[in-house]
Structure formats: C-alpha cells, structure tokens
Amino acid sequence: MLSRNRYDRVLDLAVELVTMNPAEIDYGWIAELLQQVLECPTATFSEVGREGVTGLGWPKSRLPAATMTDVTRRNMERHPLIQHYTRTADRRPLAITDLMSLKRWRSSATGSDIHLVTGFYDHLALPLLSPPGTMRAFALGRERETFTKQEREFVERLHPLLIAMDHKARLSRSPATRSRLTPREEQVLELVAAGLTRQVAARRLKISIRTLDKHLEVIYRKLGVNSHIQAALWLNASRAGKTPPQARPSP
Numbered sequence: 001m002l003s004r005n006r007y008d009r010v011l012d013l014a015v016e017l018v019t020m021n022p023a024e025i026d027y028g029w030i031a032e033l034l035q036q037v038l039e040c041p042t043a044t045f046s047e048v049g050r051e052g053v054t055g056l057g058w059p060k061s062r063l064p065a066a067t068m069t070d071v072t073r074r075n076m077e078r079h080p081l082i083q084h085y086t087r088t089a090d091r092r093p094l095a096i097t098d099l100m101s102l103k104r105w106r107s108s109a110t111g112s113d114i115h116l117v118t119g120f121y122d123h124l125a126l127p128l129l130s131p132p133g134t135m136r137a138f139a140l141g142r143e144r145e146t147f148t149k150q151e152r153e154f155v156e157r158l159h160p161l162l163i164a165m166d167h168k169a170r171l172s173r174s175p176a177t178r179s180r181l182t183p184r185e186e187q188v189l190e191l192v193a194a195g196l197t198r199q200v201a202a203r204r205l206k207i208s209i210r211t212l213d214k215h216l217e218v219i220y221r222k223l224g225v226n227s228h229i230q231a232a233l234w235l236n237a238s239r240a241g242k243t244p245p246q247a248r249p250s251p
Helices: 004-019 027-040 065-078 080-087 102-107 109-118 149-174 183-193 197-206 210-223 230-238
Strands: 042-049 051-057 122-128 135-142
Touching: 004 149, 027 042, 027 135, 027 149, 042 065, 051 183, 065 080, 065 109, 080 122, 080 135, 102 109, 102 210, 122 149, 183 197, 183 210, 183 230, 210 230
Parallel strands: none
Antiparallel strands: 042 051, 042 135, 122 135
16 A cells, blocks of 8 residues: 555645646656556666667666666667567556566566666566556666565556656657747746846745756747847847747758
C-alpha cells in the first residue's frame, strides 16, 4: 500500500503535467518527480534515434552522471526494453519482467553489467510517442525488489498525461507555432522590456526564476534575439508598426 505522502506526490505530479506551460517543461525535472513518487534510486530520460543515443538526462542519483552515462551507452543497443521499443510500435509502460524472468535478466551480459555497476534489480520504462526505430522514454531503476502492482497501476494512469505533456511541448516547438508568443510569454516580455529584473518579474508573475528563464529562452528563440535588450527593441518596434530589429527565423 502506498503511503499518503506518495499519493500526494502522484496528485501533485498529475496537476503539474496538466497545467504546465510548454516553456516550463523540463524532462529531467519530471524524471526526478517520478523517481520521488516511486522511491527509486534513479530515474532518467533518454532518446534513442536510428543512429544511436541522441540524448540522455540524469536527475539526482546516488551514482555519478558519468557512471550512469557510461553503463547506459555500453548496453544501449542490447537492452531488452530499448530493443523492444525500437523494433515494435508498442508504447506501453513495460518492465524487464514483462519481457523475461529476472533470473534470465540477471544472468545476461547486459543485466549483469548494469547490476554490477548500479545495483538495479528491475527496470521500468514509460515511453513517449516516437517514430518506428526510435525511442524516447523515462526509465526507472529499482534495487532489491520489483515494481509492485499498485505502482504499475499508477504509472499506467500517469502515462497518458506524460504523452499529452510531451505532445504539447513538441507542438510548441513546431515551425507553425514557434513564431507566435503565448499570452504568458507576452507578459514576461512586457515586464522584462519595462526594465524589471528577473527576480522582480518572477515575483510579479508568481513563478520561479527558473520558470521565467524557460519562458525567456523560448521568447528569444521565437523572436530570433539573444538578450532582453534586443527583445525590448523588438517589442517597441512591433508596437510602432516597424520591422522588429534582429528578428529572424529560429534555426
């Protein structure tokens, strides 16, 4: 039975996923929340393309990030979960025990290498939508015991929210939408252009400085500028009906 504290964490995570602005989405932070909710030694976010690993993200862990990266890259091509997702269209949350017995996994070259370095006993993946031959997924490592039925049920309930969150983030970065500022981004730009510091602007909007910086990153990318001064010039020129300076398509 999950504790009340863990129930609360699950609900908090669900609320964050539903209300999160695309500019605020941080995959490493979400992996860290999943790690806390399911009480795992580590959680990761990784992307595997047709040409190999394209991205790895490590939130807090008892193991150095370099160690995690080395063992992951060493076993990426032969890990059963990665092989399954890249070779099929299946995008359900799965654990190692859905594909083979723990005894067989622990005795395999990949399983024994990962267990020797990390001590992980079971692995659970929450894949996001991706084209055939690729994989984008959160992955959790568990020591000593397997994931319980109740934990698996929570993961399956959260999975559609993770997919919806990811879709919203990717849509916001598409060429058709990235040139338009959202109402929230316009608020951020207004305050920064007015000369407010990041700290004051964040307090005014009741968001963290980290979230404000995420908004600014997206604003700069959309406007094709590199600083708040250029963004302010862009805003003033736009208001005056002139061609905004430094505006150019995002790379």
